[in-house]
Amino acid sequence: MTGSPDDIIVALAGQPNSGKSTIFNALTGARQHVANYPGITVEKKTGTYRFDGRKTVVVDLPGTYSLTSYTQEERVSRDFLLHEKPAAVVDVVDASNLERNLYLVFQLAEMGIPMALALNMMDVAGQRGLRIDTELLSQQVGMPVVPTIGNRGKGIDDLREAIDRISKDGCGPQTSLRLDYGTAVEPVLGRLEKRLSENVILAARYPLRWLALKLMENDTEAQRLVREHAENKENILSSVARERELFQSEQEQTAEQAIAISRYQIAGEIVERCVKREKEEQRTLTDRIDEVVCNRVAGPIFLGGVLFLLYYLTMKIGGEHIAPWAWKYWAMLRDVIASVLPAEGLIRSLLLSGIVDGVFAIMNYLPIFLILFLLIAILEDSGYMARVAFIMDRALRAFGLHGQSTLPMILGGVVVGGCAIPGVMATRAMKDQKARMTTIMIVPLMNCMAKVPLYVLLVSIFFKEHQAIMLWFMSLITLGVALIVANVLSLTVLKRQESEPFILEMPPYHLPTITGVIRRAVERTWLFVKKVITIIVAVAIVVWVFITFPGLSEERNAYYDGEVNNATETFMKNIGEDNPYAKLLAGSGLKEFGGYWDDYKKQRMGAKSKDAKDALKEKFSREDLEFFKIVNKGKGLDGKKDKYAKKVYGAYKKLDKKLKRLDTARRKETVHVSFAGRFGRFLEPVSQWAGFDWKTNIALASSFAAKENLVATLGTIYSAGEESSGTTLATAMEEDTAETWTPVHALALMLFVALFPPCIATLIMVRVETGSTKWMLFAATYPIILGFIIAVIVFQGGQLLSLTAVQVMTFFSLFIFTILAATYFVGERSAVKKQLSG
Amino acid sequence: MTLDQMKPGNECRVVTVNMEGVAGQRLLDMGFMPGTAISVIRNAPLMDPIDIRVKGYMLALRRSEAKGVEVTPL
Numbered sequence: 001m002t003g004s005p006d007d008i009i010v011a012l013a014g015q016p017n018s019g020k021s022t023i024f025n026a027l028t029g030a031r032q033h034v035a036n037y038p039g040i041t042v043e044k045k046t047g048t049y050r051f052d053g054r055k056t057v058v059v060d061l062p063g064t065y066s067l068t069s070y071t072q073e074e075r076v077s078r079d080f081l082l083h084e085k086p087a088a089v090v091d092v093v094d095a096s097n098l099e100r101n102l103y104l105v106f107q108l109a110e111m112g113i114p115m116a117l118a119l120n121m122m123d124v125a126g127q128r129g130l131r132i133d134t135e136l137l138s139q140q141v142g143m144p145v146v147p148t149i150g151n152r153g154k155g156i157d158d159l160r161e162a163i164d165r166i167s168k169d170g171c172g173p174q175t176s177l178r179l180d181y182g183t184a185v186e187p188v189l190g191r192l193e194k195r196l197s198e199n200v201i202l203a204a205r206y207p208l209r210w211l212a213l214k215l216m217e218n219d220t221e222a223q224r225l226v227r228e229h230a231e232n233k234e235n236i237l238s239s240v241a242r243e244r245e246l247f248q249s250e251q252e253q254t255a256e257q258a259i260a261i262s263r264y265q266i267a268g269e270i271v272e273r274c275v276k277r278e279k280e281e282q283r284t285l286t287d288r289i290d291e292v293v294c295n296r297v298a299g300p301i302f303l304g305g306v307l308f309l310l311y312y313l314t315m316k317i318g319g320e321h322i323a324p325w326a327w328k329y330w331a332m333l334r335d336v337i338a339s340v341l342p343a344e345g346l347i348r349s350l351l352l353s354g355i356v357d358g359v360f361a362i363m364n365y366l367p368i369f370l371i372l373f374l375l376i377a378i379l380e381d382s383g384y385m386a387r388v389a390f391i392m393d394r395a396l397r398a399f400g401l402h403g404q405s406t407l408p409m410i411l412g413g414v415v416v417g418g419c420a421i422p423g424v425m426a427t428r429a430m431k432d433q434k435a436r437m438t439t440i441m442i443v444p445l446m447n448c449m450a451k452v453p454l455y456v457l458l459v460s461i462f463f464k465e466h467q468a469i470m471l472w473f474m475s476l477i478t479l480g481v482a483l484i485v486a487n488v489l490s491l492t493v494l495k496r497q498e499s500e501p502f503i504l505e506m507p508p509y510h511l512p513t514i515t516g517v518i519r520r521a522v523e524r525t526w527l528f529v530k531k532v533i534t535i536i537v538a539v540a541i542v543v544w545v546f547i548t549f550p551g552l553s554e555e556r557n558a559y560y561d562g563e564v565n566n567a568t569e570t571f572m573k574n575i576g577e578d579n580p581y582a583k584l585l586a587g588s589g590l591k592e593f594g595g596y597w598d599d600y601k602k603q604r605m606g607a608k609s610k611d612a613k614d615a616l617k618e619k620f621s622r623e624d625l626e627f628f629k630i631v632n633k634g635k636g637l638d639g640k641k642d643k644y645a646k647k648v649y650g651a652y653k654k655l656d657k658k659l660k661r662l663d664t665a666r667r668k669e670t671v672h673v674s675f676a677g678r679f680g681r682f683l684e685p686v687s688q689w690a691g692f693d694w695k696t697n698i699a700l701a702s703s704f705a706a707k708e709n710l711v712a713t714l715g716t717i718y719s720a721g722e723e724s725s726g727t728t729l730a731t732a733m734e735e736d737t738a739e740t741w742t743p744v745h746a747l748a749l750m751l752f753v754a755l756f757p758p759c760i761a762t763l764i765m766v767r768v769e770t771g772s773t774k775w776m777l778f779a780a781t782y783p784i785i786l787g788f789i790i791a792v793i794v795f796q797g798g799q800l801l802s803l804t805a806v807q808v809m810t811f812f813s814l815f816i817f818t819i820l821a822a823t824y825f826v827g828e829r830s831a832v833k834k835q836l837s838g
Numbered sequence: 839m840t841l842d843q844m845k846p847g848n849e850c851r852v853v854t855v856n857m858e859g860v861a862g863q864r865l866l867d868m869g870f871m872p873g874t875a876i877s878v879i880r881n882a883p884l885m886d887p888i889d890i891r892v893k894g895y896m897l898a899l900r901r902s903e904a905k906g907v908e909v910t911p912l
Contacts, residue, residue: 065864065867065868066863066864066867068863068867070859070860070863070864071860096894097893097894097895099869099893099894100868100869100893100895103867103869253854254858256863256866257854257855257866260863260866260867260871261866261871261872264869264871265871281894286896290879290880290889290896294880294882294889295880296880296881296882296883297883299883300883386898389898390882390887390889390898391882391883393882393886393887393900394882394883394884394885394886394887395884397900403887500860500864501860501861501864501899501900501903502887502898502899502900502903503861503864503865503868503897503898503899503903504887504897504898504899505868505895505896505897505898506889506895506896506897506898507895507896508896
């Protein structure tokens with residue numbers, strides 16, 4: 001953002017739902033940059049444009065109704081205007097809602113920066129029969145007023161021109177707007193201002209009338225400024241306190257009430273003069289839609305439908321059709337990477353199994369995220385989100401959550417199969433910091449897509465007769481536990497977080513613009529990619545190191561090498577020395593053939609139709625005719641038989657099987673002696689309380705990088721071989737665990753996984769959205785403790801009373817819902833108490 | 839009377855906002871001035887929050903917040 005001294009910075013302010021972001025997009029086009037304000041999670045968007053050869057940097061301030069210091073957004077906006085000293089401020093004003101918007105205009109004007117109004121949504125105002133005399137309005141507020149229609153780009157050139165003008169004039173017309181706060185307030189303001197002006201630093205840095213007003217409003221940030229910069233701070237603050245007390249006893253209202261009333265009064269008078277209502281207020285389309293959408297019966301049904309559609313479009317259409325289509329390209333990309341890497345050795349293993357696979361495991365979700373973010377952007381821009389909060393608030397509030405927690409929880413997977421990442425990201429729309437933090441902490445407890453394969457695996461082995469009901473139990477129980485946790489957290493560790501009253505504007509419905517929606521969806525997807533990929537790489541390396549090192553001892557390696565040699569020798573003996581192919585397969589030829597064989601087998605499996613098979617044969621025979629005869633069971637393309645080749649085929653098939661078995665055994669042993677294996681066994685004395693052996697421990701530890709690893713690692717450990725499909729893993733596990741595992745083992749594991757810490761990618765988003773490493777660590781540790789306690793209770797309880805898993809599940813659900821009911825009443829009581837004291 | 843006691847379809851005027859701190863300030867910011875006309879439009883499905891029209895726009899607020907707004911029915 002460095003540039004010539006001619007560059008100017010312009011702040012874009014405005015109330016929520018004033019169409020500020022459409023103006024921002026229209027002004028700056030694609031030249032945008034999104035970041036966070038340092039230390040907090042409020043988004044800072046900047047964009048640039050050129051006007052008359054001069055570069056203008058536009059900073060999009062958060063949408064706020066006022067400029068108090070009560071909320072993060074308001075503080076951010078204020079601090080920016082106070083400390084960054086932009087050359088101009090543009091306030092985007094909803095023309096159809098002028099009175100309330102003027103309330104903010106006045107407060108911005110008091111900060112003493114050259115200012116212009118973008119009188120936006122002129123079309124909506126027109127439809128509602130409002131005619132605004134912009135000329136007169138401009139006179140009344142003492143600043144340029146530019147009528148705009150942001151989503152159609154109307155008035156943008158005029159706005160750029162106005163910005164240019166006021167930023168050059170410097171001390172332009174903004175001085176002419178000076179609100180008269182009346183006979184009760186003005187004398188006090190005068191006295192305070194005079195006292196403040198005795199401080200050189202304060203006077204140089206801050207508009208004193210504004211500071212005096214804020215002190216009268218009992219604004220904590222203004223008090224902080226005085227404490228920091230004024231020599232006679234105690235003097236000032238005590239006289240402010242005296243003035244406030246005196247004012248309240250004389251006027252029978254607080255100073256902040258009187259100030260707000262004056263502002264609204266003047267806003268009302270200006271509207272009276274400048275706005276003509278040409279037709280009677282009618283029922284708008286929004287009113288008619290709300291009649292249905294917020295109806296007591298139809299509303300929740302409609303909401304259920306919308307959420308189902310959201311779920312269906314992302315998880316079903318996105319997950320089952322569009323994502324696999326994209327996976328093809330990811331797989332192709334992986335093959336390309338694989339082909340340029342060294343053929344074997346640690347480097348290849350690290351880059352491919354470690355980094356590439358780690359990154360791609362997450363990248364696989366990108367298409368789903370993109371669709372999801374598109375749909376969410378549509379919901380947000382349409383105005384429906386406020387209605388969701390309206391409908392759901394009462395049900396969620398008792399658990400320390402908020403109406404706006406609905407969407408994050410659904411995305412996380414209340415119904416089996418969501419993803420915590422978009423869930424955590426969706427909390428960004430929540431203004432109530434306390435409810436937002438609570439929501440972020442519990443979203444990862446929902447049942448994400450990657451937990452489901454483990455449920456399915458275990459249920460199919462241990463609960464063959466009750467598969468559906470067990471899955472249903474799982475989602476019910478996780479929801480129950482999540483609500484309990486939410487309540488407990490909000491009454492304990494999150495108690496001191498800033499809470500906001502639920503006073504939520506229900507904006508008129510809007511047809512979202514295509515560019516606006518796409519822009520937001522791409523922005524969010526990109527944010528995810530940017531944040532997550534780098535860290536995933538680091539974590540993938542660590543995980544790889546843990547399951548690869550220290551590696552097998554030399555003896556064991558020599559043993560396996562010897563076994564491989566033996567097998568190869570047997571193979572050579574089997575095909576016979578007189579076999580003409582023997583020379584071809586000697587030395588490195590065998591390895592080359594091995595690659596050819598694997599390729600052929602793999603592609604052969606993919607080729608379904610006869611045509612495809614023929615084409616495949618054609619291709620492979622062209623590559624190497626001799627090899628082809630072998631893999632084609634001794635037949636050439638012409639169908640001519642070659643008994644030597646056939647013999648090689650039979651022998652190699654045996655060798656291949658033997659080699660694969662040796663390879664798996666070697667990998668299994670490597671894991672066993674690896675750091676991860678040691679770690680797993682180290683934890684066994686404790687984890688056995690929940691019924692987990694060291695193999696389970698390794699799988700759980702590896703799933704920290706990505707939950708998909710859970711089933712994959714189990715696959716490695718339970719020796720289902722490299723090309724294990726779900727069913728073979730189930731069989732392998734079933735055989736392996738038949739002796740030692742009961743369904744209660746499986747149940748304890750499922751419950752632990754359900755509550756298990758979020759994957760790394762989610763934790764990174766928790767870090768991004770909470771802006772705090774401490775909270776990220778909390779989100780990583782509390783589920784382990786909670787999950788372990790629950791797993792131990794279930795496992796020990798089940799063993800002790802020798803119950804069946806279904807019985808345990810039933811008892812446990814009853815237990816959970818009893819606690820849930822109890823916490824509900826505790827939550828309600830504390831809400832009532834707060835209300836009485838507030 | 840307070841705003842939370844109004845029923846859908848009722849209209850009233852604000853007498854005063856009896857709330858301090860962030861909720862009181864927010865109500866002032868949203869235009870709850872003495873004399874401001876309010877019409878109660880509907881209750882949420884679980885009776886809380888309520889949906890009202892004030893100064894030409896729609897606003898949802900919880901009953902706990904509405905309790906802090908003293909009104910006279912019209």
